[in-house]
Amino acid sequence: MAIEIREYRDTDRDEWMRVHAIILSISHAWNYSIQERPDYEGHQSTRLVAVEDGRIVGLLDAQYDNTPGDLCFLKDSPGGYVLEFGRLPEYKGRRIGSLLIDAAVEDARRKEFHRLEFWTQDRAAQRFYRRIGLPEIGRHYRFRIRPPQDITERMRRDAVGVEYLYCVCLPEEWPLVKQQYDVILKHPLEPHLCIGYERRF
Ligand SMILES: CC(C)(COP(=O)(O)OP(=O)(O)OC[C@H]1O[C@@H](n2cnc3c(N)ncnc32)[C@H](O)[C@@H]1OP(=O)(O)O)[C@@H](O)C(=O)NCCC(=O)NCCS
Known part of the structure; x- marks a missing residue:
């Protein structure tokens, strides 16, 4: 079955929260658990889900600077900060991480942003970012x-x-x-x- 990347919809909320909770439990991607779906009020955002056979299997959210550096670490131009990103553990090897990043880049471009930052404490995710060739910024x-x-x-x-x-x-x-x-x-x-x-x- 093919993986589709599409925009998050309000009706995805409960399933998104469950998928997020599973990813949270098998990674060190976040400092705390969340009980509400973030809405990024006051900022532009990209909210994507990876779907297979109608089920959410991955997710990516980015929130964008209003002025350079109000969210991102680098301040040379306004960027997007990827806050939520992951896929279900049983979907390893399906290139969902790469598909989500490519779709996020496309959406950021449409919004006239030209960079995305990814920060992580998860060691496997650090290997993934190095593997796909992203330079380290701090x-x-x-x-x-x-x-x-x-x-x-x-x-x-x-x-x-x-x-x-x-x-x-x-x-x-x-x-x-x-x-x-x-x-x-x-x-x-x-x-x-x-x-x-x-x-x-
Ligand atoms: C990080 C994550 C999103 C990567 O997604 P993924 O779907 O496994 O990644 P892909 O399948 O697109 O992998 C792309 C390439 O990176 C490699 N790769 C993936 N994870 C890797 C790892 N931990 N170590 C080394 N290489 C890795 C893949 O083998 C693939 O290599 P290839 O191009 O030679 O085939 C996923 O591991 C995940 O959900 N982790 C838990 C949550 C998390 O840590 N989120 C990110 C931090 S905020």
Whole structure:
């Protein structure tokens, strides 16, 4: 059965959420789970689904800068940030990722954007982006730490408890950060290296 890439429709919502939840459970693509379908209010967006035999098997959403850098990392021209992207695990080897990216590029062009950014903490996805030849545009660690005592005490004065702090650092700072802070290592809060890639067209 052939894979069709088409625009998302409002009637896809429940199925889209279920497919998203499955992809979320087998990847490190996202930092948190979502219970509502994002609508990207105030921005242009591309919302695509991959469909086989009437069933959604993959998805891709990109949201576009209003001014260069308000969403994207690179600021030389306005771009699209790919926020939701994946396909069901049983559809490995069907080129759904590539089909979705090609269709997203076409739609971005129609909207007069000329680049898309892809950021991911998922190591398999990082290999995929390298395999399809996307250049890297940046990398950083994302991690949680148990708060240092001065921060805990400072916030307790305002009756605010702190469970953990969600932090970012450059790879060259990471060895020192691990020495100096109480980094949470246990799943699902473990650290990840996040790498950004882009496609220009
Ligand atoms: C990332 C993802 C969308 C790729 O989709 P896909 O449908 O498997 O990709 P394709 O079939 O189009 O693969 C294109 C090429 O990349 C290769 N490839 C795919 N995944 C790869 C991996 N993990 N490592 C190395 N190469 C990989 C394919 O073998 C293929 O190579 P070929 O051109 O030599 O045949 C998919 O793995 C996925 O849904 N992952 C979970 C969610 C996720 O991490 N999303 C992205 C991060 S935000």
